[in-house]
Amino acid sequence: MQIKDRPEFSNKPAPVVLAATDYVSVAVQVMTKRNIGSVIIVDEARKVKGIVTERDLLRRLLGSHMDQDTTRLSEIMTSEVRTARQDDEIIDWLRQMSNERFRHLPVVDEEGRLINVMSQGDFVSYTWPELLGSLRAKAGEAMRSGSAPIPILIGAMMLYTLAMILIFKAF
Structure with a gap:
């Protein structure tokens, strides 16, 4: 089954996107309010530049005693983000996510623009x-x-x- 065939793919709200220059406090507020585990960092063309997850907040922000009000997302985001296409097979990504220990997968179009984010739970x-x-x-x-x-x-x-x-x- 392809990613686009999952009801979760088409029924999810739009992914939360922020800019690399936004402060961490903005991401924390949004993630808390929406009860989500990540925000996607995109450029002006909605191309994925990074991801900030709860794990990034814990390890990179709190673990380094950084201030969420003065730290930019670019300082703590994971820059090497794996992205999928909507025609990719679910089982292939579920295996990769499990083996490589990541839980959030941005799905992009042919130009690399963000369409949606699937979680390991969705799969x-x-x-x-x-x-x-x-x-x-x-x-x-x-x-x-x-x-x-x-x-x-x-x-x-x-x-x-x-x-x-x-x-x-x-x-």
């Missing part, structure tokens, strides 16, 4: 039905063929559920 909601359907199909096959005892199937489902709970608590 995880896609995988649940697919994974459960796959598990049901495999369990059904195993039951029909008699190749997997019921206790093993139940244990596998419990282990999978526990893993998903731990993953969601990490977010």
